[in-house]
Amino acid sequence: MESVRTLPLVIQGGMGVGISGWELARAVSRAGQLGVVSGTGLDILLARRLEDGDPGGHVRRALEVFPIPGVAARVLARYFRPGGRPAGTPYRTVPMLRQRMSVEREQLIVAATFVEVYLAREGHDGAVGINLLTKIQLPTLATLYGAMLAGVGVVLMGAGIPLKIPGVLDQLAAHEPATLCLEVAGAGTGEVEELHFDPRRHGAAVSQPLTRPRFFAVVASNSLATLLARKANGRVDGFVIEGPTAGGHNAPPRGEARRNERGEPIYGKRDTVDLAAIRALGLPFWRAGGAGSPEALTAALKEGAAGIQVGTLFAFCDESGLPAEQRRAMLASARAGQLDVFTDPLASPTGYPFKIVVRGDAPVETASRTRLCDIGHLRTPYRTSDGGVGYRCPSEPVEAYVAKGGDASDTIGRRCLCNALFANIGHGQLRQDGTTEPQLITAGDQAKELGQFLAGRESYTAKEVLDYLLAGAATSE
Structure with missing residues (x-):
C-alpha cells in the first residue's frame, strides 16, 4: 500500500451542482488537503455564469488559456452577456445531452470542466480532484478530458459501477479515442450501445501526453470495491467508503425494502462495509458519511484508513457555492437547533435515496411546479420501438414519460433535481409565469449537529473546518 503520508488526510466532498465549486476546492487544496470540484452540470453552470455577466471575470480568465483554438471565442459569442x-x-x-452530440456541444462540456479545474488549481501547487456520478453517463468522456486538460489530480466516481473509467483515463491521457458502454433500459441481450469521444475531433494538440490522474472509486460495499480492484480495465488508486448518512444520493439499502415511521429507507447490517475486506485489497481508502469530526478521523486512521471524506461541514462554509443569504439562513436554523435531514426514497429520478434539508418544524418541502424537463442530465436512455435510443425521466410530464414506455407509478413523488440544484446556487431558471425554479437543499445527517460545530459563530471558513478536523490526526499520532 502507498504510504498514507503521501495521501490527503481529508478529502473535501464533491457536492451537488456548484456547491463544491472552484473557490471551495482551491481553499482546501491550498491548505494541503484534497479539494474537489463537482463535475455535475458544469456545462449549464458555465453558460449561466456567462449569461449573468461573469462577475469577477473568472470564467473569461480561464477561457483565455483554454488550449483548443477557437472554442473559447465560440462559447463567449453564444453565452456571454457583458451586463x-x-x-x-x-x-x-x-x-x-445525447448519445451522439455535435462538436460544439461536446466542446462546451470540455471547456466548462477545464474552467472549473483550472480556477481550482490557480495560485497553489496542491492536487485538485473532480467528482462525477457514474449514472450520469452522457457527458462523462468529455468531462474527463476537460478536467485532464486542466491538470486534475484525482477523479472520484460513485453512484454506479465505474469499471471502465481507469482504462478511459489511460486513453485520454494519450489523447486517444475513448469508449464507454451506454446502459440502455429495455435493450435486448447482445444489444450494445456505446459512447465515443475523440480528442482529435476537436483539434486538440496531441504531441504531449496529459498526466493521468489517480482514480478513487466511491463505494458503499466491500463487494463492489473488490470487483473494481480485480476487474477494472486499468489502475484503481483507492476507495472512498461512503455510508448512508452522507448527503445527496445514497446507495439503496440491501435486501427487502423497509421504511421507518417517517418514510425513510432503513439500513441494516448488510449495509455495513467489512473494513477487513477493504484493507485486504491493499489500496488506500477514506471513510465518508458522518465522518466530519476529529473523532471520526482518529477512528478512521486506527481502522487503517488514509483519512476521511467530508462534505456537510464544507457545504455551509464561506467558500461554498451556496449563496451567502442561503448560508446565513441555514446556519441561523442550525444555531437554533432547527435543521433536520430527511432521506427521501422517491425524490430523485435516479431511484437512489436522496437527502433533503428541512428547516424548523416545517414538513419536507414539496413546492408545486409544472413538470418540465429542459436540462435532462438525469434522463435514462431507453430502447425505442424502432430500435433507436430515446431519453426519458420520471420527473418529466407524466404523459410524456408514459408515451416513452415508462411506468406512471415511477413518477410518483419525483422531483426535478436538475433544475432544483441550479436554483440552490442562485442560477435557477425563470419561468414564463414569473416564478423561479424552487430549491432543494441537500446535506448529510451531520447537518443536524451543525449547531454544535458552530459554537455560536455565524459563519466559518474552509480553513476552520480543516483545523477542526485535523485535530483528530494529532491525537492519533
Whole structure:
C-alpha cells in the first residue's frame, strides 16, 4: 500500500451542482488537503455564469488559456452577456445531452470542466480532484478530458459501477479515442450501445501526453470495491467508503425494502462495509458519511484508513457555492437547533435515496411546479420501438414519460433535481409565469449537529473546518 503520508488526510466532498465549486476546492487544496470540484452540470453552470455577466471575470480568465483554438471565442459569442441578463429574462436553453452530440456541444462540456479545474488549481501547487456520478453517463468522456486538460489530480466516481473509467483515463491521457458502454433500459441481450469521444475531433494538440490522474472509486460495499480492484480495465488508486448518512444520493439499502415511521429507507447490517475486506485489497481508502469530526478521523486512521471524506461541514462554509443569504439562513436554523435531514426514497429520478434539508418544524418541502424537463442530465436512455435510443425521466410530464414506455407509478413523488440544484446556487431558471425554479437543499445527517460545530459563530471558513478536523490526526499520532 502507498504510504498514507503521501495521501490527503481529508478529502473535501464533491457536492451537488456548484456547491463544491472552484473557490471551495482551491481553499482546501491550498491548505494541503484534497479539494474537489463537482463535475455535475458544469456545462449549464458555465453558460449561466456567462449569461449573468461573469462577475469577477473568472470564467473569461480561464477561457483565455483554454488550449483548443477557437472554442473559447465560440462559447463567449453564444453565452456571454457583458451586463448580465436583463430583468425578467430567462437563461438560454442549452441543448440536452445525447448519445451522439455535435462538436460544439461536446466542446462546451470540455471547456466548462477545464474552467472549473483550472480556477481550482490557480495560485497553489496542491492536487485538485473532480467528482462525477457514474449514472450520469452522457457527458462523462468529455468531462474527463476537460478536467485532464486542466491538470486534475484525482477523479472520484460513485453512484454506479465505474469499471471502465481507469482504462478511459489511460486513453485520454494519450489523447486517444475513448469508449464507454451506454446502459440502455429495455435493450435486448447482445444489444450494445456505446459512447465515443475523440480528442482529435476537436483539434486538440496531441504531441504531449496529459498526466493521468489517480482514480478513487466511491463505494458503499466491500463487494463492489473488490470487483473494481480485480476487474477494472486499468489502475484503481483507492476507495472512498461512503455510508448512508452522507448527503445527496445514497446507495439503496440491501435486501427487502423497509421504511421507518417517517418514510425513510432503513439500513441494516448488510449495509455495513467489512473494513477487513477493504484493507485486504491493499489500496488506500477514506471513510465518508458522518465522518466530519476529529473523532471520526482518529477512528478512521486506527481502522487503517488514509483519512476521511467530508462534505456537510464544507457545504455551509464561506467558500461554498451556496449563496451567502442561503448560508446565513441555514446556519441561523442550525444555531437554533432547527435543521433536520430527511432521506427521501422517491425524490430523485435516479431511484437512489436522496437527502433533503428541512428547516424548523416545517414538513419536507414539496413546492408545486409544472413538470418540465429542459436540462435532462438525469434522463435514462431507453430502447425505442424502432430500435433507436430515446431519453426519458420520471420527473418529466407524466404523459410524456408514459408515451416513452415508462411506468406512471415511477413518477410518483419525483422531483426535478436538475433544475432544483441550479436554483440552490442562485442560477435557477425563470419561468414564463414569473416564478423561479424552487430549491432543494441537500446535506448529510451531520447537518443536524451543525449547531454544535458552530459554537455560536455565524459563519466559518474552509480553513476552520480543516483545523477542526485535523485535530483528530494529532491525537492519533
